[in-house]
Amino acid sequence: xxxxxxxxxxxxxxxxxxxxxxxxRWADPASPASTHLSPHFIEKTMEETSVPNIVTAVLxxxxxxxxxxxxxxxxxxGLACFILLRVFxxxxxxxxxxxxxxxxxxxxxxxxxxLPPSEDFERIDxxxxxPDLIIKTxxxxxxxxxxxxxxxxxxxxxxxxxGGFQGGVILGASIILLAISQDLRTSVRRMREKLDAVLxxxxxxxxxxTGALCLLLGLNFLDxxxxxxxxxxxxxxxxxxxxxxxxxxxxxxxMCTMIWIYNNVSSIGKYDEGL
Amino acid sequence: xxxxxxxxVAKYNYWIYITLMMIGLYAMIVKNNLVKKxxxxxxxxxxxxxxxxxxxAKRGATIPILEHGHGEHGVGTHVVHAVDYINPLPxxxxxxxxxxxxxxxxxxxxxxIRVYNRYDTxxxxxxxxxxxxx
Amino acid sequence: MSQQYPALLVIVPxxxxxxxxxxxxxxxxxxxxxxxxxxxxxxxSSIGLLLRVLDEGAIVYRLGGWDPPMGIAYYVDHLNGLVLxxxxxxxxxxxxxxxxxxxxxxxxxxxxxxxxxxxxxTGLLGIVATGDAFNLYVLLExxxxxxxxxxxxxxxxxxxxxxxxxxMGTIGACFYLLxxxxxxxxxxxLNMVDIAxxxxxxxxxxxxxxxxxxxxxxVWVKMAFFPLHAWLPNAxxxxxxxxxxxxxxxxxxxxxxxxxxxxxxxFTPEFAFNILAISKPIVWLACIAIFMGAILALAERxxxxxxxxxxxxxxxxxxxxxxxxNRAGMTGAILHIVNDALMTLCAFLVVSNIAYKLKGYAFxxxxxxxRKMPFxxxxxxxxxxxxxxxxxxxxxxxxxxxxxxxxxxxxxxxxVALLFSSLVNVVLFFRVIEICYYEPFSDDGGHGHGPPSEAxxxxxxxxxxxxxxxxxxxxxxxxxxxxxxxKIIEFAIPPGIV
Numbered sequence: 075x076x077x078x079x080x081x082x083x084x085x086x087x088x089x090x091x092x093x094x095x096x097x098x099r100w101a102d103p104a105s106p107a108s109t110h111l112s113p114h115f116i117e118k119t120m121e122e123t124s125v126p127n128i129v130t131a132v133l134x135x136x137x138x139x140x141x142x143x144x145x146x147x148x149x150x151x152g153l154a155c156f157i158l159l160r161v162f163x164x165x166x167x168x169x170x171x172x173x174x175x176x177x178x179x180x181x182x183x184x185x186x187x188x189l190p191p192s193e194d195f196e197r198i199d200x201x202x203x204x205p206d207l208i209i210k211t212x213x214x215x216x217x218x219x220x221x222x223x224x225x226x227x228x229x230x231x232x233x234x235x236x237g238g239f240q241g242g243v244i245l246g247a248s249i250i251l252l253a254i255s256q257d258l259r260t261s262v263r264r265m266r267e268k269l270d271a272v273l274x275x276x277x278x279x280x281x282x283x284t285g286a287l288c289l290l291l292g293l294n295f296l297d298x299x300x301x302x303x304x305x306x307x308x309x310x311x312x313x314x315x316x317x318x319x320x321x322x323x324x325x326x327x328x329m330c331t332m333i334w335i336y337n338n339v340s341s342i343g344k345y346d347e348g349l
Numbered sequence: 350x351x352x353x354x355x356x357x358v359a360k361y362n363y364w365i366y367i368t369l370m371m372i373g374l375y376a377m378i379v380k381n382n383l384v385k386k387x388x389x390x391x392x393x394x395x396x397x398x399x400x401x402x403x404x405x406a407k408r409g410a411t412i413p414i415l416e417h418g419h420g421e422h423g424v425g426t427h428v429v430h431a432v433d434y435i436n437p438l439p440x441x442x443x444x445x446x447x448x449x450x451x452x453x454x455x456x457x458x459x460x461x462i463r464v465y466n467r468y469d470t471x472x473x474x475x476x477x478x479x480x481x482x483x
Numbered sequence: 484m485s486q487q488y489p490a491l492l493v494i495v496p497x498x499x500x501x502x503x504x505x506x507x508x509x510x511x512x513x514x515x516x517x518x519x520x521x522x523x524x525x526x527x528s529s530i531g532l533l534l535r536v537l538d539e540g541a542i543v544y545r546l547g548g549w550d551p552p553m554g555i556a557y558y559v560d561h562l563n564g565l566v567l568x569x570x571x572x573x574x575x576x577x578x579x580x581x582x583x584x585x586x587x588x589x590x591x592x593x594x595x596x597x598x599x600x601x602x603x604x605t606g607l608l609g610i611v612a613t614g615d616a617f618n619l620y621v622l623l624e625x626x627x628x629x630x631x632x633x634x635x636x637x638x639x640x641x642x643x644x645x646x647x648x649x650x651m652g653t654i655g656a657c658f659y660l661l662x663x664x665x666x667x668x669x670x671x672x673l674n675m676v677d678i679a680x681x682x683x684x685x686x687x688x689x690x691x692x693x694x695x696x697x698x699x700x701x702v703w704v705k706m707a708f709f710p711l712h713a714w715l716p717n718a719x720x721x722x723x724x725x726x727x728x729x730x731x732x733x734x735x736x737x738x739x740x741x742x743x744x745x746x747x748x749x750f751t752p753e754f755a756f757n758i759l760a761i762s763k764p765i766v767w768l769a770c771i772a773i774f775m776g777a778i779l780a781l782a783e784r785x786x787x788x789x790x791x792x793x794x795x796x797x798x799x800x801x802x803x804x805x806x807x808x809n810r811a812g813m814t815g816a817i818l819h820i821v822n823d824a825l826m827t828l829c830a831f832l833v834v835s836n837i838a839y840k841l842k843g844y845a846f847x848x849x850x851x852x853x854r855k856m857p858f859x860x861x862x863x864x865x866x867x868x869x870x871x872x873x874x875x876x877x878x879x880x881x882x883x884x885x886x887x888x889x890x891x892x893x894x895x896x897x898x899v900a901l902l903f904s905s906l907v908n909v910v911l912f913f914r915v916i917e918i919c920y921y922e923p924f925s926d927d928g929g930h931g932h933g934p935p936s937e938a939x940x941x942x943x944x945x946x947x948x949x950x951x952x953x954x955x956x957x958x959x960x961x962x963x964x965x966x967x968x969x970k971i972i973e974f975a976i977p978p979g980i981v
Contacts, residue, residue, distance in 0.1 A: 079378035086697075087371040090661070091364055093693020097668055099359040101406040103432055106681075108407055110671025112438055113431035114553055116413065120429065126415040128437040129444075137441060139546045139555045143609070143621045144445045146497060150602055150625060151452030153504060154632030155459045157595040158642075234414065239444060268508050275505040282498050295490040297548030335455045342462060370661075377650055390653055397657055397664070404668050439667075442617055446660065449624045456631055457649055463635070463642040476643060 123313040125232045133237065134317040138296045141320070142281050145327050149278050152331035156271070159343035173198045199257055199347040213255035220248040228325045232314065238321035242328025249329075250336050258341055267337070267345065270330050277327025281320045288316075362403045369396035383464065383471045387457045394450040398443045405439035413437040488532040489544035489557045492567065493609045495524045500601035507594020514597040515582055521601055522578055525608060526571040533564035537970065543614070551614065552674035558614025562747070562817065562975035565967075566611045566740050569821050573732055573828050574604040580832050580949035581725035583942075584839050588723045589636060596633065600729060603629040607737050616663045616749070617673045619741065620656065623705070626737075627652045630730050634722035644717035651704055651714040658701030665694035666749075675749050686754055695750050695759070699742065706738035706798055709772035716779075716791040724835035727787070731794060732827035736820045739801045743816065746805060752980050756808040763894070769803030770900040772796065777907035786844040787834050789911060790827070793870060796904050797823050803897050804885045812888025813976050814968055819881035821967070822869070825960060826878060829866035829953045833859055836942040836950065849915065850922040855940050858947055860919055862954040867912035869957045872905050877961035884968075 098105035115132055125131040133141050172181045172195040181195070221244075228241030253261035285296035293300040298316025299309035307315070341347060357364075373396060376389025413434045461471065468476045484491075499521030506513045536542055541560035545551065559567070578600065589596050606626030613619050631652070635645040667673060669690045670681040685691050707715040719731050746755045756762055776796025783789040801823070804816035836859045837844050837852070853860045869876035882901060889898040941947065960967070 076379050079375050082378060083371040083375040086374065087367055089693060089696065090367045090370075093665060093690050093697075094360055094363045094367075096688040096690040097360060097363060100362050100403065101408040103407050103410070105668070106671035107404055107438070107668055108431075108436050108671070110681075111552060111673075112436040112671075115437055116431045116434045117429050120415060128413040128415065128434065129440050132437050132441045133444060135547060136549055136554050137547075140441075140445055140615075140618055140621055142497075143618070143625060144448050146602065146605075147452050147621065147625050147628060148448055149501070149504075150599070150628045150632070151455045153595050153598060153602075154456045154628060157592050157599065157632055158456075158459045158463055158635055160592075162591060235412070239448065272505045272508055275501040279498065279501045279505075282494060282501070286494060286498065289487055289490060289494070294544065294548050295487070295494060295546055297546075299548060339455070339458060339462065342466070374654070377654065383646065386650060390650065393657055394653070397660055400661075401664050404664070438673075442673075445617075445621055449621065452628060453624070453649070453653055456628055457646065460631070460635055460642050460646045460649065464646060467642065480640065480643075 122310065123317065124310050125314050125317060127232055127234065127237075129235075130231050130237050130317065130321070134320050135298065135313055138285075138317075138320065141324070142278075142285065142296070145278050145281055145324050148331050149274055149327055152274055152334040155335045155338045159338045160345075161343040163344055163346070171198050171200060172196065197259065201347075209255050213251055217248045217252060220251070221245055224248065224325075228321055229318075231321055232318070238324030239328055241321075242325035243332060245325065245329035246332025246336075249333050253336065253340070258337065258345070258347060261333075262337065262345060265333060267334075270334050270337075274327055274330035274334060277323045277325070277330060280323030280326065284316060284319050284323070363400065366396050366400040366403065369399070372396075381473050383461050383473060387454065387461065390457065391450065391454055394446070394453070398446050398450070401439045401443050401446070405436040407432070407435045410435045413440070485531060485535060488528040488535065489542065489559055489612060490546070492525055492528045492532065492571070492612060493605050495528075496521045496601050496605040496608070500598045500605060503601060504595060504598035507598070511591075511594050514594045518578060518597045518601050519575075522571065522575040522604060525604065526568075526575045529564075529567040529571040529608070532559060533568045533971075536561055536564040552672045552677040555613070555615045555618050556674065557612050558676060559612055560975065561971050562740070562743070563611055565817070565971050565975070566737070566820060567608060569824050570607050570611060570733055570737065571604070573824050574607070574729060576949040576953060577725070577729050577732075577828060577832070580946050581728065581835065582945055584835050584946070585723070585725045587839060588725070592636070596636065596725075599629040599633050600725070603633065603729065607733055610737050611740055614675050615673055616666065616675055616678065620660050620663060623656050623659065626734065627656060627705075630726075630734065633726035634718055634730065636726065637722040639721060640717065641721040641723075644714070644721050648714045648718040651711065655701045655704030655711075658697050658704065660701075662694045662698030662701060665690050665697070669694075675744070679749050679751060682750065682754070686758055691750075691754075692759070695745075695755070698745060702738055702742045702745070703802075706735045706742070706802075707795055708798055708802055709768065709775050709795065712772070712776075712795045712798075715795060716788055719791045719794070720785070720788045724831075724838045728828060728831035728835050731791065731831050732824045735794060735798055736801075736824050739798065739805070739816070739820055742802070743805050743813070747813075747975075747977060752808075752977060756806075756980075762806050762808050765806040766803050766894050766897050769799045769806070770896050772799030772802070773900040773904045777904045780911055781907060784846045786837070786846065786849065786915060787831075789915075790830050790834065793830075793908070793911070794827060797827075800882075800885060800901065800904075803894075803900075804888060807885075807888045807892045807894060807897070808980070809888050809891050810976055810980050811884050811891055813980060814972050815881050815884030815888055817972050817975060818877075818884060818964065818968065822877040822881045822957075822960065825953060825957055826866055826869045829862060829950065829957060830870070832946070832950045832953065833863040833866065836946050839942055839946065840940055846915070846918055849919050852919040856942065857939065858941055859950065860916075862950045863919075864916060865954040865957055867908075867916065869961075871908045871912060875961045876957050877964065878957075880961055880964040 115128055119128045119131045123131045123135050170183050175194050224241045224244035227236040231237035249261055249265055288297045288300040289295045291300040298313040301316050302309045302312035305312055305315055370393055373389045373393030377386050380386050410433055465471055468479055499517050503514045503517050536559055544557040546555045585593055603626055606622045609622040610619055631645050631649050635642050666678055670678050672678050704711045719727050773796045776792050780789045780792035801816045801819050804812045834844055841848050869878035872878045872882040886898050886901055
């Protein structure tokens with residue numbers, strides 16, 4: 075097996091490297107890639123879409139159709155992890171651990187037994203470690219600022235590196251930070267599973283729906299200049315606003331998918347104990 | 350000899366990334382452990398992303414965000430030259446490819462968890478032995 | 484609205500998949516009607532689009548309002564239009580036929596399954612309709628991911644088989660992406676027609692040769708062309724019946740369409756056939772694929788796995804036919820895309836009916852099945868005749884074109900492989916038919932005293948009616964082959980090929 079793998083890897087590598095014989099030099103300004111399409115993007119972006127960040131303009135407007143499918147891919151991945159792993163448990167199975175808050179005594183409740191509801195006991199994970207007050211407090215303090223920064227990244231995607239994907243991942247990371255620093259049940263209480271799943275679909279619907287709205291208003295799919303009649307501005311500004319709307323949709327979808335995948339994979343579908 | 354050095358300097362970025370790709374491909378084919386195969390897959394995809402991004406470079410150019418774009422309300426007050434900015438298209442394509450790689454990684458890990466739950470091992474030869482003896 | 488058919492074709496299923504996944508959390512019974520409506524709209528749009536193409540010629544739909552190559556464009560011509568119509572109709576019929584089977588095998592996860600089903604169909608339709616090379620990669624990944632998730636919902640070995648499918652599928656898609664990257668570096672464009680315009684001056688370049696080979700290998704991995712086929716039998720056999728009967732007829736055929744599109748439109752036939760001298764080795768490889776598919780199918784005692792090995796052989800037919808290099812061979816390959824999709828759908832719907840009523844589909848479980856499920860077995864006989872290649876079913880006509888193409892090109896080994904495969908198919912299917920028709924039903928305990936009382940326990944009507952439509956379609960498509968070839972396929976192949 076190792077010999078076959080080595081032969082395959084070596085022959086593919088030799089094929090690919092010998093095919094680079096005709097490539098232009100690295101960073102050559104006169105290469106076909108830099109002279110065919112990109113001058114149009116670089117020079118005409120400002121007057122056609124009034125968005126200074128050329129990458130965002132190309133991503134969400136010129137090649138916005140690709141980006142819509144990219145968002146659908148990330149949604150599909152979240153849905154796939156859900157359908158593969160999620161186990162809807164009806165009753166509490168297995169051994170659980172509870173900890174008495176006042177004395178620190180740990181109680182193991184066997185399978186099938188129930189603890190009488192009481193304020194003094196909290197449920198802990200099987201991989202519980204003593205709570206570090208510093209970590210819990212600092213993370214709780216930081217999370218709102220992280221989310222604020224993420225909103226800045228989404229909103230400022232027009233003028234600086236950023237956009238929907240980057241901001242969405244940061245938003246998702248803020249909720250996952252809550253799950254890591256405290257425990258999964260806390261984060262699920264904050265962001266419920268049903269809300270998460272529905273919001274994920276809503277994010278992609280915002281993107282595809284904007285495109286469909288353009289279609290219903292008479293122009294082609296994802297042609298944002300059709301929004302000029304709805305937003306009461308000229309077509310160029312309408313493109314800029316259309317880009318912002320779809321970036322918001324992308325941000326919502328990516329945030330919810332990140333949280334969804336983390337919840338499903340770390341608790342192996344049971345949603346009771348995380349990492 | 351000078352010729353060879355010329356060629357290497359002109360194209361070494363492509364060669365390095367192709368070598369990385371082949372390391373990832375080798376790992377995917379040869380390794381026995383399912384998670385190591387997934388890591389190899391990730392190396393392969395990441396090397397392709399680096400390959401594309403390196404093709405967008407342009408000597409003497411800056412990042413593709415128009416300077417003086419913020420705050421200027423007149424269109425065409427600043428003439429934009431394509432040579433001043435690097436090629437934005439590979440970056441756009443690779444934003445998509447990164448997302449696709451992450452999505453594939455997520456699904457692969459979920460599948461690996463299910464396989465582990467079923468067979469209690471992640472080594473492929475042990476799994477095949479367990480299947481054969483059923 | 485007819486101007487917008489190319490967009491409606493993919494957008495309506497995409498939006499419906501999202502709505503289904505959100506609606507599944509509210510009320511599970513809403514999912515099936517939404518899915519049926521979405522695929523119905525897609526089927527209607529694709530047929531309408533095909534009729535428009537027959538009237539007007541190739542249609543270019545500019546997405547986002549940007550002209551290609553700045554933006555992404557859909558490019559629908561006769562080849563696309565035909566494959567689009569086939570894909571959407573097959574997916575629609577399969578959805579109606581699989582409703583009961585999905586509810587049986589998937590329990591409380593039917594809502595996400597329907598969403599993944601419709602997403603998969605969106606991906607397939609998008610791959611066929613698009614005219615942009617990178618857009619094809621993204622849609623390839625949507626198709627692949629939703630396919631992995633659906634196939635992994637089976638029992639037993641499903642997850643391991645799907646993980647192997649994932650590794651191979653990712654290698655294939657990454658090879659394709661690399662090929663597109665190489666083309667981009669030397670041409671600067673991503674639009675298929677634009678690349679085809681720029682390439683002729685670059686035919687001597689090593690990069691273009693490398694790009695072609697690596698794209699081709701990537702697509703071969705995804706269509707399970709021998710020797711890269713090892714993932715297909717396990718992945719398709721262990722998946723749930725509804726997933727297998729969607730993915731098996733469609734995904735490999737759409738990959739064959741991608742290969743034909745690469746040969747005909749992007750790298751024009753002059754490059755693929757004349758400048759590169761690899762047609763002969765590829766046809767030899769196709770012959771080996773057909774032989775191996777037939778022989779491995781003979782060794783199987785499980786009906787579903789036997790059918791998946793037949794798919795491997797069918798892929799060999801189409802790849803060999805496309806690379807014969809003449810008009811008859813290419814016509815045979817394109818016609819076989821249509822025919823094989825229908826034949827495989829019919830066969831897998833039969834298996835899905837059997838799995839719904841019985842516990843398994845190993846040969847031992849099928850004894851005397853004709854008394855319990857006569858209509859299903861009747862449709863199975865029609866599918867078997869078509870796969871063998873008996874007139875007037877459609878399978879005969881595509882084989883005819885392939886054989887005449889082989890004779891015309893002087894590739895007699897390919898002709899021998901086709902005839903050998905037909906003979907092996909006869910053995911395979913008559914073996915199954917003999918077990919179903921003539922063996923006593925296994926439930927009567929083997930006593931053999933008196934006639935056993937078998938009530939007819941046929942599959943429900945929602946599973947039978949689509950099966951009949953497909954079986955009738957096999958004969959109808961066969962009868963109307965002349966029309967299909969003369970009105971559609973004739974224009975799909977560029978005039979350069981003789």
